[in-house]
Amino acid sequence: MSEKKEILIVGAGLAGISIAWHLAKKNISFDVIDCGINHSSAIAAGLINPVVFRRMAKSWRVDEFLPYADSFYKEMSSELGQQYFHPIPIRRGFAHQQEYDLWIQKQDEPGYQAYLKELDEEDINFNDLKNICGTGKVLGAGYVSTKHFLEDAKKWLTSNHQLHTENFNYDLLNPETGTYKSNQYKLIIFCEGYHGLDNPWFNYLPLQATKGETLSIESNEIKTNETLNRKCFILPIEGNKFKVGATYVWNDRTLNTTEEGKNEIIKLLDLLISKNYTITEHQAGIRPTVLDRRPLIGKHPVFHKLTIFNGLGTKGYLMAPLLAKECVEYLIDDKTLDKEIDIKRYQSKLNN
Numbered sequence: 328m329s330e331k332k333e334i335l336i337v338g339a340g341l342a343g344i345s346i347a348w349h350l351a352k353k354n355i356s357f358d359v360i361d362c363g364i365n366h367s368s369a370i371a372a373g374l375i376n377p378v379v380f381r382r383m384a385k386s387w388r389v390d391e392f393l394p395y396a397d398s399f400y401k402e403m404s405s406e407l408g409q410q411y412f413h414p415i416p417i418r419r420g421f422a423h424q425q426e427y428d429l430w431i432q433k434q435d436e437p438g439y440q441a442y443l444k445e446l447d448e449e450d451i452n453f454n455d456l457k458n459i460c461g462t463g464k465v466l467g468a469g470y471v472s473t474k475h476f477l478e479d480a481k482k483w484l485t486s487n488h489q490l491h492t493e494n495f496n497y498d499l500l501n502p503e504t505g506t507y508k509s510n511q512y513k514l515i516i517f518c519e520g521y522h523g524l525d526n527p528w529f530n531y532l533p534l535q536a537t538k539g540e541t542l543s544i545e546s547n548e549i550k551t552n553e554t555l556n557r558k559c560f561i562l563p564i565e566g567n568k569f570k571v572g573a574t575y576v577w578n579d580r581t582l583n584t585t586e587e588g589k590n591e592i593i594k595l596l597d598l599l600i601s602k603n604y605t606i607t608e609h610q611a612g613i614r615p616t617v618l619d620r621r622p623l624i625g626k627h628p629v630f631h632k633l634t635i636f637n638g639l640g641t642k643g644y645l646m647a648p649l650l651a652k653e654c655v656e657y658l659i660d661d662k663t664l665d666k667e668i669d670i671k672r673y674q675s676k677l678n679n
């Protein structure tokens with residue numbers, strides 16, 4: 328970190344990379360510090376699902392997030408060389424009659440045609456999964472190949488001498504001047520994922536660590552070119568390889584895989600399909616979630632050089648690209664943040 332840079336980003340997961348990309352587009356100089364181990368962005372299946380099945384409703388701001396994410400991953404692909412976003416529909420097996428009824432109701436509502444394919448006989452009788460009361464096909468869905476995305480983004484940062492693999496030490500930051508070690512920055516942007524819980528300036532925010540486990544499986548019997556979904560998902564990756572998940576355990580920061588987690592996924596998988604498969608990998612990670620399910624973005628109310636970009640939750644790969652753009656425009660162009668994502672909503676918690 329010898330050359331003087333304007334901004335320091337802490338964390339090179341999905342959040343930090345999305346911010347870095349948008350700063351680079353504006354020709355703003357930056358350093359990125361990352362400890363080199365990632366327990367969320369790298370573990371994630373990277374599924375992009377425009378629908379919330381619980382309510383059979385469109386995901387929050389999906390009409391804005393989805394096209395922007397698509398163009399963001401395409402732009403990265405064309406500059407870094409591989410395809411990261413893979414469009415693939417989701418086949419929802421309805422869990423009960425009410426879900427079917429809700430789908431029928433929603434498919435005709437304005438704005439839903441892009442996401443809920445109108446049900447036909449084929450959907451009702453679909454039998455690549457255990458069919459309880461029909462299935463529906465979600466359009467606009469897909470997944471990001473998270474491993475390649477992270478590896479290539481880090482190579483891009485390294486080739487520009489922007490990535491520094493080390494632990495960020497809070498004791499060495501002067502929050503008033505923005506000086507870290509001997510470098511003075513105009514802004515420090517914390518993109519630390521669940522490690523944000525340890526951040527002494529932003530630990531008043533209601534960030535939560537939500538543990539998740541996934542399995543990788545191989546099967547010559549599962550024949551699907553759609554992501555199958557009901558209580559768990561089966562995402563076809565390539566050939567006979569699939570990713571399956573995921574569990575949710577709130578307020579758990581342990582990083583180990585568990586028999587409990589594995590058995591839960593196997594149980595849900597058996598409810599969804601009756602095919603033979605072999606488990607090839609078992610992973611665990613931690614999602615940075617927020618109680619109100621909205622990200623945490625904004626400047627510290629007292630130390631204005633410190634900013635947080637966190638709380639991407641379960642839909643990070645859908646939301647991060649546009650949210651990073653909005654965050655950079657807020658920091659650099661003085662644009663106003665959407666109230667729903669602005670950490671000002673938690674200002675009253677600062678001195679509690």
Ligand SMILES: Cc1cc2nc3c(=O)[nH]c(=O)nc-3n(C[C@H](O)[C@H](O)[C@H](O)COP(=O)(O)OP(=O)(O)OC[C@H]3O[C@@H](n4cnc5c(N)ncnc54)[C@H](O)[C@@H]3O)c2cc1C
Binds near residue numbers: 372613
């Ligand atoms: C099991 C599982 C499945 C998931 N599935 C999906 C999915 O299908 N679709 C989806 O959209 N999302 C999914 N997610 C959620 C998604 O992974 C997150 O929303 C997103 O990756 C969070 O990115 P982040 O950059 O905020 O955090 P992280 O990926 O955790 O990145 C933070 C980075 O900061 C670094 N860091 C933190 N503190 C320090 C420090 N002091 N010094 C140096 N470096 C530091 C860390 O090492 C890390 O690399 C899933 C998550 C899990 C765990």
